[in-house]
Amino acid sequence: ALVVVFSPLPRLRGLLQRCWGRLERGLLPGFCGGWSPPWGPALAVQAPAFVPEPVSDTGESGEVPSLFDSILWMAAPKKRRTIEVNRCRRRNPNKLIKVKRNIDVCPECGNLKQKHVLCGYCYAKVKAETQLIRMEIRKKEGGPFNTPTVETVVLYEGEKPTEEDKGKRIIERARKRPSWFVQN
Protein backbone atom coordinates (compact mmCIF):
# COMPACT_ATOMS: atom_id res chain seq x y z
CA ALA A 1 0.00 0.00 0.00
CA LEU A 2 1.09 3.52 -0.64
CA VAL A 3 1.25 6.26 1.97
CA VAL A 4 1.88 9.87 1.04
CA VAL A 5 4.60 11.58 3.09
CA PHE A 6 5.28 15.20 2.38
CA SER A 7 7.79 17.81 3.43
CA PRO A 8 7.11 21.13 1.76
CA LEU A 9 7.93 24.53 3.16
CA PRO A 10 5.28 25.70 5.67
CA ARG A 11 4.37 28.91 3.80
CA LEU A 12 4.14 27.15 0.43
CA ARG A 13 2.00 24.44 1.97
CA GLY A 14 -0.48 26.96 3.36
CA LEU A 15 -0.82 28.77 0.04
CA LEU A 16 -1.31 25.59 -1.90
CA GLN A 17 -3.89 24.36 0.59
CA ARG A 18 -5.98 27.51 0.30
CA CYS A 19 -5.86 27.46 -3.52
CA TRP A 20 -6.80 23.83 -3.67
CA GLY A 21 -9.61 24.37 -1.17
CA ARG A 22 -11.14 27.08 -3.35
CA LEU A 23 -10.86 24.88 -6.43
CA GLU A 24 -12.48 21.95 -4.70
CA ARG A 25 -15.34 23.98 -3.32
CA GLY A 26 -15.98 25.17 -6.87
CA LEU A 27 -15.56 21.85 -8.68
CA LEU A 28 -16.57 19.28 -6.07
CA PRO A 29 -19.17 20.84 -3.79
CA GLY A 30 -19.96 17.37 -2.43
CA PHE A 31 -16.56 17.02 -0.82
CA CYS A 32 -16.77 15.85 2.77
CA GLY A 33 -16.72 18.45 5.53
CA GLY A 34 -13.89 20.94 5.59
CA TRP A 35 -11.25 18.37 6.05
CA SER A 36 -8.84 17.65 3.31
CA PRO A 37 -5.85 15.40 3.57
CA PRO A 38 -2.68 17.37 4.14
CA TRP A 39 -1.16 17.61 0.74
CA GLY A 40 1.56 19.33 -1.18
CA PRO A 41 4.65 18.22 -2.99
CA ALA A 42 4.98 14.81 -1.47
CA LEU A 43 6.77 11.57 -1.55
CA ALA A 44 5.01 8.25 -2.07
CA VAL A 45 6.35 5.55 0.23
CA GLN A 46 5.57 1.86 0.52
CA ALA A 47 4.06 1.38 3.95
CA PRO A 48 1.20 -0.50 5.62
CA ALA A 49 -2.20 0.73 4.52
CA PHE A 50 -3.42 2.02 7.89
CA VAL A 51 -4.43 5.64 7.62
CA PRO A 52 -6.01 7.25 10.70
CA GLU A 53 -9.53 8.10 9.52
CA PRO A 54 -10.67 11.48 10.73
CA VAL A 55 -14.16 11.87 12.19
CA SER A 56 -16.38 12.51 9.20
CA ASP A 57 -19.73 11.53 7.71
CA THR A 58 -18.25 8.84 5.46
CA GLY A 59 -19.66 6.21 7.84
CA GLU A 60 -23.22 7.44 7.40
CA SER A 61 -23.06 8.39 3.73
CA GLY A 62 -23.63 4.80 2.65
CA GLU A 63 -26.77 4.48 4.80
CA VAL A 64 -30.25 5.24 3.69
CA PRO A 65 -31.41 8.61 5.04
CA SER A 66 -33.06 7.85 8.33
CA LEU A 67 -36.74 7.14 8.32
CA PHE A 68 -37.47 9.96 10.70
CA ASP A 69 -36.58 12.55 8.07
CA SER A 70 -38.26 11.22 4.97
CA ILE A 71 -42.05 11.02 5.02
CA LEU A 72 -42.49 10.16 1.30
CA TRP A 73 -40.07 7.22 1.17
CA MET A 74 -42.22 4.05 0.64
CA ALA A 75 -45.96 3.43 0.13
CA ALA A 76 -47.62 1.44 2.87
CA PRO A 77 -51.23 0.72 3.86
CA LYS A 78 -52.54 3.06 6.48
CA LYS A 79 -55.25 0.86 7.93
CA ARG A 80 -56.06 -2.80 8.00
CA ARG A 81 -58.54 -3.76 5.28
CA THR A 82 -61.62 -5.04 6.99
CA ILE A 83 -63.11 -8.38 6.07
CA GLU A 84 -66.17 -6.64 4.61
CA VAL A 85 -64.04 -4.62 2.21
CA ASN A 86 -61.98 -7.70 1.40
CA ARG A 87 -65.13 -9.69 0.66
CA CYS A 88 -66.44 -6.96 -1.64
CA ARG A 89 -63.21 -7.05 -3.60
CA ARG A 90 -62.85 -10.84 -3.75
CA ARG A 91 -66.47 -11.58 -4.63
CA ASN A 92 -66.92 -8.82 -7.19
CA PRO A 93 -68.35 -10.45 -10.40
CA ASN A 94 -65.32 -9.61 -12.48
CA LYS A 95 -63.15 -11.71 -10.17
CA LEU A 96 -65.40 -14.77 -10.11
CA ILE A 97 -65.00 -17.51 -12.72
CA LYS A 98 -67.65 -17.11 -15.44
CA VAL A 99 -70.20 -19.85 -15.91
CA LYS A 100 -70.03 -21.38 -19.39
CA ARG A 101 -73.45 -21.71 -21.00
CA ASN A 102 -72.23 -23.01 -24.38
CA ILE A 103 -71.72 -26.69 -23.46
CA ASP A 104 -73.77 -29.24 -25.36
CA VAL A 105 -73.93 -32.98 -25.88
CA CYS A 106 -72.30 -34.35 -29.03
CA PRO A 107 -75.02 -36.14 -31.05
CA GLU A 108 -72.55 -38.77 -32.34
CA CYS A 109 -70.85 -40.03 -29.16
CA GLY A 110 -72.75 -38.38 -26.32
CA ASN A 111 -69.70 -36.66 -24.77
CA LEU A 112 -69.84 -33.02 -23.80
CA LYS A 113 -68.56 -30.43 -26.24
CA GLN A 114 -68.57 -26.67 -26.59
CA LYS A 115 -70.89 -25.41 -29.28
CA HIS A 116 -68.25 -23.79 -31.50
CA VAL A 117 -65.56 -26.46 -30.92
CA LEU A 118 -65.27 -29.98 -32.37
CA CYS A 119 -66.10 -32.88 -30.04
CA GLY A 120 -62.85 -34.10 -28.41
CA TYR A 121 -63.72 -37.78 -28.61
CA CYS A 122 -64.86 -37.71 -32.24
CA TYR A 123 -61.81 -35.66 -33.22
CA ALA A 124 -59.46 -38.11 -31.47
CA LYS A 125 -61.16 -40.97 -33.33
CA VAL A 126 -60.72 -39.26 -36.71
CA LYS A 127 -57.15 -38.30 -35.83
CA ALA A 128 -56.22 -41.91 -35.00
CA GLU A 129 -57.65 -43.15 -38.29
CA THR A 130 -55.85 -40.37 -40.23
CA GLN A 131 -52.62 -41.39 -38.50
CA LEU A 132 -53.01 -44.99 -39.68
CA ILE A 133 -53.79 -43.85 -43.23
CA ARG A 134 -50.67 -41.66 -43.15
CA MET A 135 -48.56 -44.63 -42.06
CA GLU A 136 -49.84 -46.60 -45.04
CA ILE A 137 -49.00 -43.64 -47.30
CA ARG A 138 -45.51 -43.48 -45.83
CA LYS A 139 -44.97 -47.20 -46.47
CA LYS A 140 -46.13 -46.77 -50.04
CA GLU A 141 -43.98 -43.73 -50.75
CA GLY A 142 -40.83 -45.24 -49.28
CA GLY A 143 -38.58 -42.24 -48.74
CA PRO A 144 -39.05 -38.53 -48.10
CA PHE A 145 -40.03 -36.04 -50.84
CA ASN A 146 -41.84 -38.64 -52.96
CA THR A 147 -45.21 -36.91 -53.15
CA PRO A 148 -47.10 -38.25 -56.16
CA THR A 149 -48.66 -35.94 -58.72
CA VAL A 150 -52.05 -37.68 -58.60
CA GLU A 151 -54.93 -37.66 -56.12
CA THR A 152 -55.26 -40.25 -53.38
CA VAL A 153 -58.18 -42.50 -52.46
CA VAL A 154 -58.55 -44.70 -49.36
CA LEU A 155 -60.21 -48.10 -49.78
CA TYR A 156 -61.13 -50.47 -46.98
CA GLU A 157 -61.52 -54.24 -46.98
CA GLY A 158 -63.57 -55.65 -49.81
CA GLU A 159 -63.85 -52.39 -51.76
CA LYS A 160 -63.02 -52.03 -55.41
CA PRO A 161 -61.89 -48.80 -57.09
CA THR A 162 -64.81 -47.25 -58.93
CA GLU A 163 -65.08 -45.20 -62.15
CA GLU A 164 -64.01 -41.90 -60.59
CA ASP A 165 -60.97 -43.51 -58.87
CA LYS A 166 -59.42 -44.11 -62.27
CA GLY A 167 -56.10 -42.20 -62.16
CA LYS A 168 -55.74 -42.01 -58.40
CA ARG A 169 -53.23 -43.61 -56.05
CA ILE A 170 -54.98 -46.23 -53.92
CA ILE A 171 -54.24 -46.62 -50.22
CA GLU A 172 -55.45 -49.91 -48.71
CA ARG A 173 -56.53 -50.07 -45.11
CA ALA A 174 -56.85 -53.54 -43.62
CA ARG A 175 -60.13 -53.11 -41.76
CA LYS A 176 -63.84 -52.72 -42.33
CA ARG A 177 -65.00 -49.25 -43.35
CA PRO A 178 -66.04 -47.27 -40.24
CA SER A 179 -69.63 -46.02 -40.23
CA TRP A 180 -68.60 -42.39 -39.91
CA PHE A 181 -66.39 -42.47 -43.01
CA VAL A 182 -68.86 -42.29 -45.85
CA GLN A 183 -67.48 -43.25 -49.24
CA ASN A 184 -68.03 -40.51 -51.84
Add this chain to the structure above:
Amino acid sequence: MRLSVAAAISHGRVHRRLGLNPRSRLDLLRNLVTALVRHERIEAPWARADEMRGYAERLIEYAKLGDTDERAMRMANFWLTEKDLIHKLFKVLAPRFQPHPGSYTRLLQIPNRDNLDRAKMAVIELKGNPFPPLITPRRDTDKTLLNQLLKGYRQDMQQAAAP
Protein backbone atom coordinates in the same frame (compact mmCIF):
# COMPACT_ATOMS: atom_id res chain seq x y z
CA MET B 1 -60.25 12.75 -29.47
CA ARG B 2 -56.92 11.07 -28.85
CA LEU B 3 -54.39 12.59 -31.21
CA SER B 4 -51.32 10.70 -30.06
CA VAL B 5 -51.20 6.95 -29.64
CA ALA B 6 -49.65 5.31 -26.59
CA ALA B 7 -47.25 2.58 -27.67
CA ALA B 8 -48.58 -0.12 -25.39
CA ILE B 9 -52.29 0.16 -26.32
CA SER B 10 -53.40 -2.02 -29.22
CA HIS B 11 -57.17 -1.50 -29.35
CA GLY B 12 -58.56 -2.35 -32.76
CA ARG B 13 -55.24 -3.36 -34.33
CA VAL B 14 -55.89 -6.29 -36.68
CA HIS B 15 -52.40 -7.40 -37.71
CA ARG B 16 -51.02 -10.24 -35.60
CA ARG B 17 -47.41 -10.38 -34.48
CA LEU B 18 -46.08 -13.94 -34.62
CA GLY B 19 -42.53 -15.21 -34.03
CA LEU B 20 -39.56 -12.95 -33.29
CA ASN B 21 -39.87 -10.41 -36.13
CA PRO B 22 -41.75 -9.98 -39.46
CA ARG B 23 -39.28 -12.19 -41.32
CA SER B 24 -39.67 -14.93 -38.71
CA ARG B 25 -43.45 -14.62 -38.98
CA LEU B 26 -43.24 -15.22 -42.73
CA ASP B 27 -40.95 -18.21 -42.20
CA LEU B 28 -43.37 -19.68 -39.66
CA LEU B 29 -46.31 -19.25 -42.02
CA ARG B 30 -44.28 -20.63 -44.89
CA ASN B 31 -43.54 -23.80 -42.92
CA LEU B 32 -47.22 -24.17 -42.11
CA VAL B 33 -48.26 -23.67 -45.75
CA THR B 34 -45.73 -26.30 -46.86
CA ALA B 35 -47.03 -28.73 -44.25
CA LEU B 36 -50.64 -28.08 -45.31
CA VAL B 37 -49.87 -28.76 -48.97
CA ARG B 38 -47.99 -31.91 -48.04
CA HIS B 39 -50.38 -33.42 -45.47
CA GLU B 40 -53.66 -31.68 -46.43
CA ARG B 41 -54.75 -31.54 -42.79
CA ILE B 42 -52.81 -29.87 -39.96
CA GLU B 43 -53.27 -29.06 -36.32
CA ALA B 44 -51.81 -25.74 -35.23
CA PRO B 45 -52.49 -22.88 -32.80
CA TRP B 46 -55.61 -21.05 -33.93
CA ALA B 47 -53.91 -17.70 -34.53
CA ARG B 48 -51.24 -19.24 -36.76
CA ALA B 49 -53.78 -21.34 -38.68
CA ASP B 50 -56.02 -18.32 -39.19
CA GLU B 51 -53.08 -16.24 -40.42
CA MET B 52 -51.90 -19.01 -42.71
CA ARG B 53 -55.30 -19.58 -44.26
CA GLY B 54 -55.22 -16.40 -46.31
CA TYR B 55 -51.74 -17.12 -47.64
CA ALA B 56 -52.66 -20.73 -48.55
CA GLU B 57 -55.78 -19.68 -50.43
CA ARG B 58 -53.91 -16.99 -52.36
CA LEU B 59 -51.23 -19.54 -53.24
CA ILE B 60 -53.88 -21.85 -54.70
CA GLU B 61 -55.33 -18.94 -56.68
CA TYR B 62 -51.88 -18.26 -58.10
CA ALA B 63 -51.51 -21.97 -58.90
CA LYS B 64 -54.79 -21.85 -60.81
CA LEU B 65 -53.16 -19.41 -63.25
CA GLY B 66 -51.12 -22.32 -64.54
CA ASP B 67 -47.73 -23.92 -64.56
CA THR B 68 -46.25 -21.72 -67.29
CA ASP B 69 -47.03 -18.45 -65.49
CA GLU B 70 -43.81 -16.85 -64.23
CA ARG B 71 -45.34 -15.11 -61.20
CA ALA B 72 -47.17 -18.27 -60.15
CA MET B 73 -44.01 -20.31 -60.33
CA ARG B 74 -42.02 -17.75 -58.32
CA MET B 75 -44.73 -17.64 -55.63
CA ALA B 76 -44.85 -21.42 -55.41
CA ASN B 77 -41.06 -21.53 -55.26
CA PHE B 78 -40.98 -19.12 -52.33
CA TRP B 79 -43.88 -20.51 -50.35
CA LEU B 80 -43.18 -24.24 -50.70
CA THR B 81 -39.84 -25.11 -49.18
CA GLU B 82 -40.05 -28.77 -50.30
CA LYS B 83 -39.75 -28.66 -54.05
CA ASP B 84 -41.68 -31.85 -54.86
CA LEU B 85 -44.77 -30.12 -53.50
CA ILE B 86 -44.64 -27.58 -56.34
CA HIS B 87 -45.48 -30.45 -58.70
CA LYS B 88 -48.31 -31.54 -56.38
CA LEU B 89 -49.64 -27.97 -56.17
CA PHE B 90 -49.84 -27.43 -59.94
CA LYS B 91 -50.85 -30.94 -60.97
CA VAL B 92 -53.17 -32.05 -58.15
CA LEU B 93 -54.49 -29.08 -56.18
CA ALA B 94 -55.02 -26.62 -59.05
CA PRO B 95 -57.26 -29.03 -61.07
CA ARG B 96 -59.06 -30.10 -57.88
CA PHE B 97 -60.05 -26.51 -57.06
CA GLN B 98 -60.59 -25.29 -60.64
CA PRO B 99 -64.42 -25.36 -60.44
CA HIS B 100 -64.51 -23.63 -57.01
CA PRO B 101 -64.43 -19.79 -56.96
CA GLY B 102 -62.83 -19.49 -53.51
CA SER B 103 -62.56 -20.93 -49.95
CA TYR B 104 -60.37 -23.96 -50.51
CA THR B 105 -59.65 -24.53 -46.82
CA ARG B 106 -61.69 -25.34 -43.76
CA LEU B 107 -60.70 -24.05 -40.31
CA LEU B 108 -62.26 -25.68 -37.23
CA GLN B 109 -61.48 -25.19 -33.57
CA ILE B 110 -60.34 -28.14 -31.41
CA PRO B 111 -60.32 -28.53 -27.63
CA ASN B 112 -57.38 -26.69 -26.03
CA ARG B 113 -53.92 -28.27 -26.15
CA ASP B 114 -53.15 -30.64 -23.25
CA ASN B 115 -49.90 -28.94 -22.23
CA LEU B 116 -49.44 -26.39 -19.48
CA ASP B 117 -50.15 -23.58 -21.96
CA ARG B 118 -53.72 -24.79 -22.84
CA ALA B 119 -53.37 -23.05 -26.20
CA LYS B 120 -56.37 -22.51 -28.47
CA MET B 121 -55.83 -25.01 -31.27
CA ALA B 122 -57.40 -25.38 -34.68
CA VAL B 123 -57.34 -27.93 -37.46
CA ILE B 124 -57.03 -26.56 -40.98
CA GLU B 125 -57.59 -28.81 -43.98
CA LEU B 126 -57.86 -28.53 -47.72
CA LYS B 127 -61.33 -29.42 -49.00
CA GLY B 128 -61.48 -32.64 -50.98
CA ASN B 129 -58.75 -34.41 -49.01
CA PRO B 130 -58.81 -38.24 -48.90
CA PHE B 131 -59.04 -38.46 -45.10
CA PRO B 132 -62.18 -39.14 -43.03
CA PRO B 133 -64.36 -36.03 -42.59
CA LEU B 134 -64.15 -34.02 -39.38
CA ILE B 135 -67.82 -33.05 -39.29
CA THR B 136 -70.52 -35.36 -40.62
CA PRO B 137 -73.56 -33.39 -41.74
CA ARG B 138 -76.64 -34.69 -39.95
CA ARG B 139 -79.75 -35.22 -41.99
CA ASP B 140 -83.00 -34.53 -40.22
CA THR B 141 -84.74 -37.81 -39.47
CA ASP B 142 -88.44 -38.25 -39.33
CA LYS B 143 -88.30 -39.27 -35.67
CA THR B 144 -87.68 -35.79 -34.24
CA LEU B 145 -90.55 -34.18 -32.34
CA LEU B 146 -90.92 -31.24 -34.71
CA ASN B 147 -91.09 -33.48 -37.77
CA GLN B 148 -93.65 -35.75 -36.09
CA LEU B 149 -95.85 -32.75 -35.22
CA LEU B 150 -95.58 -31.38 -38.76
CA LYS B 151 -96.44 -34.81 -40.17
CA GLY B 152 -99.52 -34.99 -37.94
CA TYR B 153 -100.58 -31.49 -39.00
CA ARG B 154 -100.16 -32.38 -42.67
CA GLN B 155 -102.30 -35.50 -42.19
CA ASP B 156 -105.00 -33.48 -40.41
CA MET B 157 -105.06 -30.96 -43.25
CA GLN B 158 -105.39 -33.73 -45.81
CA GLN B 159 -108.25 -35.39 -43.87
CA ALA B 160 -110.03 -32.07 -43.55
CA ALA B 161 -109.61 -31.32 -47.28
CA ALA B 162 -110.42 -34.85 -48.63
CA PRO B 163 -113.99 -35.72 -47.42
